[in-house]
Amino acid sequence: MKLPAFLLALAMIWLLAPTARASDAAPPVTVFAAASLQDALETLARRYREQTGRALRFSFASSSVLARQIEQGAPAAIFASADERWMDHLQERGLLAAGTRASLLGNRLVLVVPAARALNLDLTPGFDFAAVLGSDGRWVTGDPSHVPVGRYAQQALTTLGAWPLAQTRLVRAENVRVALAFVERGEASAGIVYETDARASTRVRVAGVFPADSHAPISYPFAVLARHDSAAARDFLRFLSSDAAREVWRGHGFGVR
Amino acid sequence: MLTAVEIEALRLSLQVALVAVAASLPLAIGVAWLLARCEFPGKTLLDTVVHLPLVLPPVVIGYGLLVLFGTQGPVGGWLHESFGLRLIFTRWGAALAAAVMAFPLMVRAIRLALEAIDRGLESAARTLGASRLDVFFTVTLPLMLPGIVSGGIVAFAAALGDFGATITFVGNVPGETQTLSLAIYSLTQTPDGDAAAARLVLIALALAVGALYASELAARRVRLYIGRA
Numbered sequence: 001m002k003l004p005a006f007l008l009a010l011a012m013i014w015l016l017a018p019t020a021r022a023s024d025a026a027p028p029v030t031v032f033a034a035a036s037l038q039d040a041l042e043t044l045a046r047r048y049r050e051q052t053g054r055a056l057r058f059s060f061a062s063s064s065v066l067a068r069q070i071e072q073g074a075p076a077a078i079f080a081s082a083d084e085r086w087m088d089h090l091q092e093r094g095l096l097a098a099g100t101r102a103s104l105l106g107n108r109l110v111l112v113v114p115a116a117r118a119l120n121l122d123l124t125p126g127f128d129f130a131a132v133l134g135s136d137g138r139w140v141t142g143d144p145s146h147v148p149v150g151r152y153a154q155q156a157l158t159t160l161g162a163w164p165l166a167q168t169r170l171v172r173a174e175n176v177r178v179a180l181a182f183v184e185r186g187e188a189s190a191g192i193v194y195e196t197d198a199r200a201s202t203r204v205r206v207a208g209v210f211p212a213d214s215h216a217p218i219s220y221p222f223a224v225l226a227r228h229d230s231a232a233a234r235d236f237l238r239f240l241s242s243d244a245a246r247e248v249w250r251g252h253g254f255g256v257r
Numbered sequence: 258m259l260t261a262v263e264i265e266a267l268r269l270s271l272q273v274a275l276v277a278v279a280a281s282l283p284l285a286i287g288v289a290w291l292l293a294r295c296e297f298p299g300k301t302l303l304d305t306v307v308h309l310p311l312v313l314p315p316v317v318i319g320y321g322l323l324v325l326f327g328t329q330g331p332v333g334g335w336l337h338e339s340f341g342l343r344l345i346f347t348r349w350g351a352a353l354a355a356a357v358m359a360f361p362l363m364v365r366a367i368r369l370a371l372e373a374i375d376r377g378l379e380s381a382a383r384t385l386g387a388s389r390l391d392v393f394f395t396v397t398l399p400l401m402l403p404g405i406v407s408g409g410i411v412a413f414a415a416a417l418g419d420f421g422a423t424i425t426f427v428g429n430v431p432g433e434t435q436t437l438s439l440a441i442y443s444l445t446q447t448p449d450g451d452a453a454a455a456r457l458v459l460i461a462l463a464l465a466v467g468a469l470y471a472s473e474l475a476a477r478r479v480r481l482y483i484g485r486a
Binding site for chain 2: 064065136138140143145146170172173174182186188
């Protein structure tokens with residue numbers, strides 16, 4: 001019974017030993033970012049790593065979830081929110097590193113349907129949302145009580161007069177990507193997501209774009225968090241607004257200021 | 258005390274859990290019988306499949322249900338086309354998710370009760386002329402009853418508490434699928450939702466404790482029966 005015991009011990013040591021890395025310099029910068037930024041940020045992180053060799057760690061979720069986690073002490077160095085309100089939430093609590101907050105990106109709000117459905121709508125006041133849903137269909141977006149895309153969606157539908165009906169048929173998703181997934185699967189008749197999310201998916205099509213004045217301007221503030229402020233974090237934030245980065249943002253469909 | 262939304266979530270939770278347990282009870286008794294009394298090829302496989310919801314991440318179960326029972330899935334699509342029945346985004350889908358998660362607990366409790374029955378009693382009934390069906394309904398089932406009740410109550414509590422499978426399969430629809438767990442989850446992310454979330458947490462706690470206590474009382478009766486038998 002000696003060999004199995006020895007192998008087991010070896011396995012335990014391998015599992016429990018701290019992993020050493022070749023360039024074990026600074027710990028990776030942790031970025032908490034809105035779900036809609038995932039594809040673009042991952043591309044940018046790869047470029048950044050190629051240029052500087054520094055690794056980044058991401059957590060993508062609804063800005064609401066991330067802001068609450070940061071409030072409770074989550075170890076993020078950078079926060080990228082999909083609306084100003086959640087960044088304000090942290091600023092009011094003194095959690096932002098002074099002078100690092102900047103709003104670089106914009107986006108557009110779109111109504112999407114499963115790709116197989118040919119639908120083109122003019123999203124003007126009084127448009128027929130009931131026709132989009134059908135008799136028993138539901139539509140999906142982020143939970144309007146806290147998810148930014150849901151808030152924008154509620155504003156837009158309210159301006160266009162469709163909210164009273166829409167509210168009764170809404171499925172509330174935890175973030176915009178979950179909402180997108182439901183439409184991709186064909187389970188939801190329609191969804192409201194960002195234009196950038198619709199572009200990232202081949203299984204939905206844009207049925208209409210909400211007029212920019214039907215909702216608050218979509219703005220993505222970025223900031224370094226005071227508790228984990230570091231030169232590495234600030235450097236990455238600078239990189240995100242560099243010319244090379246702007247190319248990437250635009251390539252994904254974000255509006256760049 | 259409680260807002261309308263919170264009362265809605267509570268009522269929906271109770272309704273969904275009740276439907277889940279009631280609908281899966283006959284199947285649970287059948288499966289427990291198979292596992293306790295029969296030997297057949299694939300028995301271990303059945304045992305494993307039944308216990309999967311206990312060990313798989315609930316989101317995986319929810320995803321599986323989505324693929325199978327969503328309107329684009331094989332079973333869900335058939336239901337939707339043939340009967341106009343939709344499970345996704347409805348309380349019936351929520352009941353299905355809760356039932357799947359609670360099923361192993363029910364089966365375990367009923368199987369234990371079955372295995373504890375003295376087969377001698379059943380043989381005695383047969384020698385006295387009772388048919389197999391008669392034996393089941395007049396001897397076996399009454400002896401199983403405390404186990405069924407105990408299992409049902411634990412399953413009820415588990416069904417009440419399901420989150421991952423429910424939110425992945427039927428989403429968060431207040432009034433249709435927003436059970437207590439989903440409501441608490443939403444509230445903890447809403448800016449001023451902490452107080453409301455705390456209230457619902459206390460209610461969920463009270464329900465869970467009450468259910469487990471009742472289940473324990475029922476289990477004690479089983480032991481009494483075993484003692485007598």
